[in-house]
Amino acid sequence: MILQLVAETVGWAFVGVLLLYGGVRLFDLLDPIDYREEIRKGNVAAGVIVGAFIVAIASIVIAVILT
Numbered sequence: 001m002i003l004q005l006v007a008e009t010v011g012w013a014f015v016g017v018l019l020l021y022g023g024v025r026l027f028d029l030l031d032p033i034d035y036r037e038e039i040r041k042g043n044v045a046a047g048v049i050v051g052a053f054i055v056a057i058a059s060i061v062i063a064v065i066l067t
Contacts, residue, residue, distance in 0.1 A: 016061050023057040 028035070038046035 012065050016058075016065055019061045019064075020054070020057055023061075024054060027053055027057075 033046070035046045035050050039050065
């Protein structure tokens, strides 16, 4: 019973990470700005945008997994 719960938790965590990664990749493909390069240049605003996007996608993924 406990092993099944652990396996389910690990499985859902893996699905969540894949969905988060896919969302970030899709954001990179659709947005014409290269945020990674902007962050390397020291653009704090680009870092805030990417961070906010990751938090938003993570909250959506969590909500989907929990329902």
